[in-house]
Amino acid sequence: AQKVTQAQTEISVVEKEDVTLDCVYETRDTTYYLFWYKQPPSGELVFLIRRNSFDEQNEISGRYSWNFQKSTSSFNFTITASQVVDSAVYFCALQTQGGSEKLVFGKGTKLTVNP
Amino acid sequence: DVKVTQSSRYLVKRTGEKVFLECVQDMDHENMFWYRQDPGLGLRLIYFSYDVKMKEKGDIPEGYSVSREKKERFSLILESASTNQTSMYLCASSPRRVGNQPQHFGDGTRLSIL
Numbered sequence: 311a312q313k314v315t316q317a318q319t320e321i322s323v324v325e326k327e328d329v330t331l332d333c334v335y336e337t338r339d340t341t342y343y344l345f346w347y348k349q350p351p352s353g354e355l356v357f358l359i360r361r362n363s364f365d366e367q368n369e370i371s372g373r374y375s376w377n378f379q380k381s382t383s384s385f386n387f388t389i390t391a392s393q394v395v396d397s398a399v400y401f402c403a404l405q406t407q408g409g410s411e412k413l414v415f416g417k418g419t420k421l422t423v424n425p
Numbered sequence: 426d427v428k429v430t431q432s433s434r435y436l437v438k439r440t441g442e443k444v445f446l447e448c449v450q451d452m453d454h455e456n457m458f459w460y461r462q463d464p465g466l467g468l469r470l471i472y473f474s475y476d477v478k479m480k481e482k483g484d485i486p487e488g489y490s491v492s493r494e495k496k497e498r499f500s501l502i503l504e505s506a507s508t509n510q511t512s513m514y515l516c517a518s519s520p521r522r523v524g525n526q527p528q529h530f531g532d533g534t535r536l537s538i539l
Contacts, residue, residue: 319465345527347530352532353434353513353532353533353535354530354531354532354533355515355517355530356530357527357528357529360526360527401467401468411456411458411473411475411519411521412458412470412473412483413458413468413470413528415467415468415469416467417465417466417467418467
């Protein structure tokens with residue numbers, strides 16, 4: 311069975327702080343894909359990144375970076391120098407090669423960035 | 426840009442009513458999905474469809490049905506609405522598996538059953 315755990319329910323930081331959102335996944339498949347989505351207060355889910363299981367390279371996009379470690383089954387997301395506009399609920403999700411097109415989502419982490 | 430449009434942002438219905446939630450996508454995607462989102466539970470898959478007239482149950486299909494008569498449209502039906510179906514409903518679409526493309530989501534429908 312596939313499972314995604316986001317242990318941090320809510321995080322509150324002050325603007326310009328760095329913050330890391332944790333994501334731990336479980337799957338027996340050797341081919342799988344990991345995603346991060348952002349859900350701002352307006353409600354729509356916005357796709358941020360996709361990673362496949364064969365690519366453990368970390369990725370940086372502006373203030374965002376992702377650390378994928380197969381050894382610990384983790385796919386953590388770091389926001390550097392956080393801004394108020396980063397306030398949102400962030401979801402990590404897993405899709406497996408043998409699991410059809412379905413995404414299994416974590417329960418989300420609500421990030422609040424205070425001015 | 427992919428556009429997934431849900432017919433209503435907010436909807437209020439009464440217990441026992443038949444409720445239709447509509448979703449339309451404009452990118453010719455084969456796959457379409459319906460999720461519900463509840464506090465503390467994240468997103469849970471209700472139904473999905475790989476093609477016209479095809480449907481598959483997700484994790485929580487009880488009390489729901491779906492219809493996909495045209496490729497661009499995927500409807501979620503609450504046969505007899507109940508208060509425990511008060512939730513945020515999200516529709517998504519994606520192309521058929523080509524390196525597992527991301528799902529694109531609509532803005533959501535916040536449904537209240539009174």
